[in-house]
Amino acid sequence: MDAERWATLERLFNAAVTRPPETREAYLAEACGEDAELLREVRRLLAADASESRLSRLAASVAHDWLAEGPADDLTGREVGPFVITARLAAGGMGQVYLARDAALERQVAIKVLPLAFARDADRARRFENEARVIAALNHPHIVTILQIGDVDGRRYVATEFIEGETFRAIIARGPAPLPLVIDLCLQVCAALAAAHAAGIVHRDLKPENVMVRPDGYVKVLDFGLAKQRRTALDLSMATLTGAVMGTMDYMSPEQALGQEVDHRTDIFGIGVLAFELLTGTVPFRGRTDADTRAALEHACGGTPTGRAVAAAVNRALAKEPDQRFQSAAELRTALSEAAGLADPPASESRRGHRRRALAAGLAAVVLLGAAAATALVSNRGAAPAVPPDVWRGGLVQQVTDMPGLETTPSLSADGRVLVYAASGPGGDFDIFRLDEGSRVPVLLTPDSPVADLQPAVSPDGRRVAFRSDRDGGGIFVINASGGEPRRVSEVGYHPAWSPDGRSLALSGVSMERPEGVYLLSELWVVDVETTNRRAIATRDAVQPAWSPDGRLIAFARIPDGGGWQRDIWVIPVSGGTAVRVTTDPAADMAPFWGPDGASIWFCSDRGGAMNVWRVPVNPATGRPTGPADPLAVPAAYACPAAVARDAPAVVYVSATARTAIARAGFDAVRGALVTPPQVITPMSRGASSPDVSPDGTRIAFHNEGDRQEDIWVMNLDGSGLTALTRDAASDRMPRWSPDGTRLAFFSNRSGKSEIWTVAPDGSALRQLSTGPEGVNVNVPVYSRDPRRMSVHEGQVTHIIDPTLPYTGQAKDTLPHFSYTGFRFSADLRFLWGWQRVAGGPYPDGIVRYDIARREYVALTDIGTGPFPMADGRRLLFTHIRDLYLLDAETRAYRRIDTGGLSVTQAVLTPDEQTIVMSVRFDESDLWRLTPRAVTAP
């Protein structure tokens, strides 16, 4: 089209549209004359003008898709395998469910398309397929039949029989179900699970949505093998992100919620929850004490012999400790069927109706009770004989933030409406964000700040935010909660905490966000926000101050004399005086804050194994503990720190995860770049790191960190054939293949101190190789191509030894003393590559090459660890602060290799250099909100 034609079109179109439609044809016929093409074009424009255009929604719909990171398109109408999809039935966090037709067999099938994330987790996908095969082979009447598994648009799908009927959810929605029906349904679920367990399959995700009842009363259990081996806070965040309901926690067994390994007894708990919810219409424990939960169950079951027996069975299924539950689904089934066989008068409908009304009335009273419970706790102390219901434990948890990266150090205003926190921003540095109650979008309070802004504290009235910033020489700054210019109130300090009147801030001299943070003596100060006058109130070590609600006491964390891992909570009067110790156990107790009642101090502690939130009752006047501490057991692998609102029932805590895994990717040795995206090949629930590829390039040995042990594992290059070579309480680290591939060397504390050990790749013939001097650790065994040369570390020095000779007595080549870690020999055995360490420094000081003949070190870079020399004898891979680099040893130039955003801690190549095997790390921390649950009045 040219401009002239366009101008003509415009003139004719504009003239035509202003005329009444019935006169347009005549006008155009005359205006266009002989030009039939022009007439057609204008006609088309007029038709388009009349039609309803959705042009403006086009961008919006693509934007939606883009923002949602490409959710699956609706597949309706598509052919998928032998099926034609006819309708979409549901879409949710675990994918989309379609109704499809199997043309050949003239039947309807259900097709579940799994989310992309599922395919990305190789282990999960593989396990799912294994389990699906087993389930299909079982062909159990109460387990949905799997027809086919395949791929569509790069996503996995599962085709199953289509079940007409309703889910348990639909039954529950109608209110408490009659006892006989519940027994019948649960017996069928037990039968399905008993069969699956016998075949070694654990469901892990039993919930009302996953169990269906056909109109003829037949029960079918769905979705085997889809749950993750272990749930993490991260998984839950994904579930939330993709729209899954946030009630998932309710259906998890305690061990599952804590992210521990689960077995078939997690399903016993799951059946218990199903039964409980069918009977009572609500999930157990949520916001209730165990006693209340039991009472609700007994009430729902009624006082008949059958009712009592069922209540007892469900109670036992719901035991917190797996050992206390039924040990098999068959056992539970027996208990239920025995209960059903007991003589029992028919249930009276009028009783049921009455009970339901009573529950509704109770519920209205509950909301008030939740808010007032804290007050009751104080005023009733000592007077009331009954323990008030604990509204916090088992309260509702909801995810507050889910941005990638780290969100931490939450702080709430007194009314709980304003939340501030620090988050790693787009530039990689930390910034302060504000998130108001009911708002969806966090507000960045520290824009355009290239330095770290940390540890925000919002004033009790929610109007101002104090924070630590490295800007302008560093210090504590105060900014309006609506934004603006920050004002410095102190040149020193960390962890600001507001006084209840909002006039002063308590500060600590140094920062401690995680217990492993090493710090020097830290003073505690109080600074007047108006005048910026500062006075010290504790001169010994004190961090993370928290002001009591009455303003008279400050709680803080302190390292006891002697240091080590232990941190304790202390309290000191603001007016000065003697500090009182609140906790004394050897765990790391830190990040204290005052409970909303002022009569308890809440803190984070790893005394229970994992870092979680604990409470200890204290005398509000002195801060002295008045009872033992108890855990809140919020669902998180690592929960710390936390914040509470003074006048409202709200707690926000940080849930952090850090996992390591082995990933592999295609590698182009010529370009020095990844050619396929990295794929994680180890189970994500394991802490896998330190990979080493066998000389024939077929297997990977790695270090695996379990719950309380560290072992050496091997697997095939694709992640299959996982085998543990060591599996005991000893810590075994850094496996290295011998040049002939027949042994693996590693270092271990199994003899009481660190020594080098070797083992055959099938786990046999475990032998101690080194015998270092008394009290000196030997570690980092590095094989070379020469079977008679290995480098090891002995205390502060590096030796080159002959691993075939006895360690003691042989002539060792001891390297000139240097703060150096030898890590890989060059192929020609001229060099030993490693890195130098700087004592006390935060980072290693760069890659160093040791010339074995000349006995001299050459420093090649100023960053990096873990060098891996390439076959060309010139280039090396190394890592630096979770990035992968390629170094040219001749020019000493290095550049970063794009790993698609993965944090890489170590990298090695297969002998053909076509595959790179990496140890990768996933760090994530998000904020979660804990809301006390309504409790039924006693």
Place this chain on the structure above:
Amino acid sequence: MTPGSSPPPSVTALLDSWQQGDAAALDAILPLVEQELRRLARSFLRHERRGHTLQPTALVNEAYLRLAGQRHQWKNRAHFLAVAAQLMRLILVDYARRRHAAKRLGHAAAAPEIELDAIGVARPRQLVALDDALVDLARIDPRKARIAELKCFGGLTASETAQVLGVSESTVEKDWRLTRAWLHDQLR
């Protein structure tokens, strides 16, 4: 927090340079805006009803406020929306092209033809076609192409569009009617 990393450039400064004709500044802005949009989008999506369509302009606006802060004075809201619309077009068309290309490789024959009026979910191919048509149109009638851009990618009202382009509102309305019909015909 990484030692040695240079401080990120000020978004405000970059937006200013871009407005003043520094094309390179845009390259620096886009990844920042895109990253910010994704973060915002997640918190939006978490709370939106299923099937609710996000307004790109609302997101860009939020992203801008967060990236540049509220201290920066724009001449007026319409001018900022015009910038936002242009950014959004670049981002979305780039995304749509990638999506479209990926799909073509995957199953060319299976991809069903899509009616414009049936837009309910994302239609990357249509968006690419829209962008192509606008490029064509801009060569012979830049003002109408710009109006379409502001309309389709920024959701500007006729009055805001008139303000940005310095023409009367009735001109905008007249131009948009033709452009809309023409685009609709092109994408048919």
